[in-house]
Amino acid sequence: MRSFSAVEFGDLASVEMLLERDPVLVRKTTVFDRHSALHIAAANGRIEIISMLLDRSVNPDLLNRHKQTPLMFAAMHGNISCVRKLIQAGANILMFDSIHGRTCLHYAACYGHPECLQVILFAAYTSHVAVSWGFSRFVNIRDGKGATPLHLAAHQRQPECVHILLDKGALVCASTGGYGFPGSTPLHLAARGGSLDCTRELLAWGADRLQKDASGRIPYTVALKHKHGACAALLNPSSAEPLVWPSPLKFIGELNQEAKAMLERALMEANREREKNILKGTAYSLPSPSHSEDAMDDNVSEISDTNLCCICFDQACTIEVQDCGHQMCAQCTLALCCHNKPNPTTASLAAPVCPFCRSSIAQLVVAKVKTENDTGHAISSSKLRRSRKSRTFSEGSSSFKGLSAVGSFGRIGDPGSGRIAVENEWVDKA
CATH class of the missing domain: 1.25.40.20 (Ankyrin repeat-containing domain)
Structure with missing residues (x-):
C-alpha cells in the first residue's frame, strides 16, 4: 500500500x-x-x-x-x-x-x-x-x-x-x-556465548561460578563445551575469586554518580589484574593497553605527598568518608567494602567503619583534592597522574596486597536501527 x-x-x-x-x-x-x-x-x-x-x-x-x-x-x-x-x-x-x-x-x-x-x-x-x-x-x-x-x-x-x-x-x-538450556543463569549464558565482558560484569556483581543448571553443569563446563577458553579460565572454580561490588551496603546504594563511577572503575581494574594473573602464559593472555599512561604525564604534575592515600601510599586520595572527612584512594575504599564471593550472609553484613577514626560511614563522596600543574592551574584529583609503581591486587582475599599490615583494616570479612519491509516476518535473535 x-x-x-x-x-x-x-x-x-x-x-x-x-x-x-x-x-x-x-x-x-x-x-x-x-x-x-x-x-x-x-x-x-x-x-x-x-x-x-x-x-x-x-x-x-x-x-x-x-x-x-x-x-x-x-x-x-x-x-x-x-x-x-x-x-x-x-x-x-x-x-x-x-x-x-x-x-x-x-x-x-x-x-x-x-x-x-x-x-x-x-x-x-x-x-x-x-x-x-x-x-x-x-x-x-x-x-x-x-x-x-x-x-x-x-x-x-x-x-x-x-x-x-x-x-x-x-x-x-x-x-x-525453558530459555537457552533449562536452569541457566546469566553466567551460564554468557559462558555459552563466550562474552568476556559480560562474564566480567556478572562476576563483579556476585554471580556464583558454582551454580548448576538443570543438567548439573556449572558455567565453567559450559564455556569449555563451546570452546571459549578465556571465559573458561575466569570461570574455573580453582582460579582466584573476583572482587564483588558491595551492593548490600547502604552507603554504596546511595553513592552519587561520580563516586560510583570512580569506584566501579577501580573494581574493574582490580579484577583485570586478577585476570592477567589467571591468563598469564596462556593463549588467552590479555592484550597490552593501546596507549601509555605517559600520554597524560606531560601536563600533570607528580602527586604531592599530602595527596597520597595514607593506607597504600601509592594512589591519590579520591574518595572522602563522611561525616568524618577522612580520605583514601578508590582501591583502598574497595578493599574496605568488597567481598570475594557470593555469600548469603552478606545481605546482613555489618557496614565497615572509617579505618582512621572508626566512626560509622554515612556516605562516600569524591574527594575535593586539587594540585597544581606546571602552568599553575588547579586540576581535579580525577586527573592526577597515576603512580608508576605497579599495582598488584591480592588473589583470593578481599583486601589488596600490602593492606594486611594496616591495623585499622584487619581482615575484611567475606562478606541499529534498520528499515523493515512492510510484509517481513520478525526473526528473533535469541
Whole structure:
C-alpha cells in the first residue's frame, strides 16, 4: 500500500496528503503481519510521522498479528527518540507479545540498546508500574520461557545492557525456565556465548561460578563445551575469586554518580589484574593497553605527598568518608567494602567503619583534592597522574596486597536501527 511505503521511507508530506484524502488510513494494517503505520514508523525511526500519527489520536498501543506494540519495535531497533515519544504518549511498557511473551524491556536488552533500556527503566521507576508492580519485579520480568532481560542481554553479548540491569537490581543468579538450556543463569549464558565482558560484569556483581543448571553443569563446563577458553579460565572454580561490588551496603546504594563511577572503575581494574594473573602464559593472555599512561604525564604534575592515600601510599586520595572527612584512594575504599564471593550472609553484613577514626560511614563522596600543574592551574584529583609503581591486587582475599599490615583494616570479612519491509516476518535473535 502506498501509505505504508511512504511511512517506511519517511515521506511525511505524502503521508499527510494521503491521510487528508482518507483519514481511515490511520486504522489500516498490512495484510499478513497486521503492522500499522505506527509500527512501521517506530521500526524505521520516523519520529516526525510518529508525532503526526499520535497527534491524530492514534492509539500508541496498537497490536500487530503477534501482539507486538510500536514501542517494542522502537526498542528492538534502538530508535531512542521514538521510544521517548511513545512513552510520553502513554504507551504501556507492561504489554507482552504472543511470540515469546516479551515486553519492550526484553527487546531493548536482547538487541543491545542501552539508551532505550535506560529510558524504559526510568519510565517504570517514575510511573504507576513501580507502585502497582514494583520496580524490582519489572526489572526481573520473565518472558514466556522464563528469561529475564538480564538473561537475554548476557546471551546476546551485550555488556552495557548487562551492567545497567545489574545496577538497577536484576537478579544475577536467577535461573531460566525453558530459555537457552533449562536452569541457566546469566553466567551460564554468557559462558555459552563466550562474552568476556559480560562474564566480567556478572562476576563483579556476585554471580556464583558454582551454580548448576538443570543438567548439573556449572558455567565453567559450559564455556569449555563451546570452546571459549578465556571465559573458561575466569570461570574455573580453582582460579582466584573476583572482587564483588558491595551492593548490600547502604552507603554504596546511595553513592552519587561520580563516586560510583570512580569506584566501579577501580573494581574493574582490580579484577583485570586478577585476570592477567589467571591468563598469564596462556593463549588467552590479555592484550597490552593501546596507549601509555605517559600520554597524560606531560601536563600533570607528580602527586604531592599530602595527596597520597595514607593506607597504600601509592594512589591519590579520591574518595572522602563522611561525616568524618577522612580520605583514601578508590582501591583502598574497595578493599574496605568488597567481598570475594557470593555469600548469603552478606545481605546482613555489618557496614565497615572509617579505618582512621572508626566512626560509622554515612556516605562516600569524591574527594575535593586539587594540585597544581606546571602552568599553575588547579586540576581535579580525577586527573592526577597515576603512580608508576605497579599495582598488584591480592588473589583470593578481599583486601589488596600490602593492606594486611594496616591495623585499622584487619581482615575484611567475606562478606541499529534498520528499515523493515512492510510484509517481513520478525526473526528473533535469541
